Amino acid sequence: MPADRDDSPGRESNQNAAISRRSFLKGTGLAVAAAGVAPGRALAGPGSDQEEVPVFGPGPVPIRFELNGEEVRVEVEPATTLLDLLRDRLDLTGSKRVCDRGSCGACTVQVNGRAVASCSILAVDVTGQKVRTIEGLSSAEGELSPLQQAFVDHDALQCGFCTPGMVMSCQALLERNPKPDRPAIAAGIAGNICRCGTYQNVFEAVEQASGQGGGK
């Protein structure tokens, strides 16, 4: 899905914003004019033959997105992953870094409801999107969500290191499929590796949270 134009990183629609995309670009002097490329070819879309391509970074660039229901505005380098931003800058250390390569699921968060490996996407790419981390599941008073409670009830964790990511994958699954059967749960957590082997208990926890027995 192409990002909304007004949501592009570095752009601030707020007149009071310290750095607008345009002034940022002027500041770096890096905008590249695409005019004159491929003359007469079918490449250019309507009006795009005059496109000035904004270039930002490598220094920090302002971004804005929704994090656990609240708007966040920060400046990040383009080379910052969402996981780096969450853990190192925003102090949300629930999302874990294990492989940092998309292969374990410990860093799983939701972006617009979908499970995503936060180590493997750039922070600038969540501009204008809704991000939810494990910290966003419980209520403001600290009351566990039904899914979190089900994990506790079913001992669906041992060392707990995979757990935040595992819970976020299950949360994303339940939002798309409120009554998943076992194969659907297995497919939903296929990207989350638990070296303690809690999978069986995770199945039961998801079944409880989705009102399909599994209760204790």
Place this chain on the structure above:
Amino acid sequence: MRSFKMAQPRSLAGALAVLGGDDDKVRALAGGTDLLGLIKDRIAAPEMLVNLKGIDGLGEITETARGLEIGALVKLADLAEDARLRVGWPAIHQSLLETATPQLRNVGTLGGNLCQRPRCWYFRNEHYDCKKKGGTRCFAHDGENEYHAVYGNGICCIVHPSNLAGPMIAQEAIIEVAGPEGRREVTAEAFFTSPDEDVLRENQLAPGELVVRVILPPASPKARSVYVETRERQSFDWALCGVSVVLTMADQEIEAARVVFNAVAPVPLRRHDLEGMLEGRRLNEATVDKVCLAAPLGANPLEQNAYKLTLMKAVLRRALNRLKESAR
């Protein structure tokens, strides 16, 4: 991660203008699930990424007179959920369900999947200056090669990492490419290139060119297709060996066949010999036995990967049996 600049074009023309053509310095960024790993592992060190995600018109799936047209920026998860794909191009659909993890399919794109770099552990390790990185040796050839190629492994032993590449060839996909010179179309079969053509790349994209669309021509109503793979883990994993089979049936007889293995060679391995053995025959047990026996013909296994020859027979048998059952 090493820092980089980011260009945010709104149009294809803008993207092509900033890409320029120096692959080492400027790279296209789609979902980033492969590229960011390459940068973290210091295999790629681009100074600038060109973010394709803001480009209009590359994120859609449309049905046209030519078939199903899929923009390069369509996410794997969205493609996997497309009912037209599931019904019309089952091998591609099935291979998608076995690709990576839910988290990665939610971010990774079709274009990125087809253009991802190989997973050979020597290639992915900055300390091995292998041929694929411009060096003079293939370390896998006499090294740890259990996941490597059993065909076409003389120069470099990678297997092509994309699950989709094989079924795209089996289902006769056309890949539309755009570059500074304009647009061109190439069959999926011609798109992927072997190390003897150029060991530094896995497809025929010139530097600065982009995949913009994949076109799936309508399958014949008489065609049946399937994708089967094996892997070490039940949850997500790379395929150890996979096969895509498309059979066009005339009554009980196989009129035309396409058989493409993946994860056994540096490019998806189309097997004209097996196709010839299937064509003109009935799809029965005798045919299946005969063709499966011939599946590993011509293979040249390395020290640790002869097991893939057995897997080739097994996945082909499963694939043909599935088609046999669905024919009843």
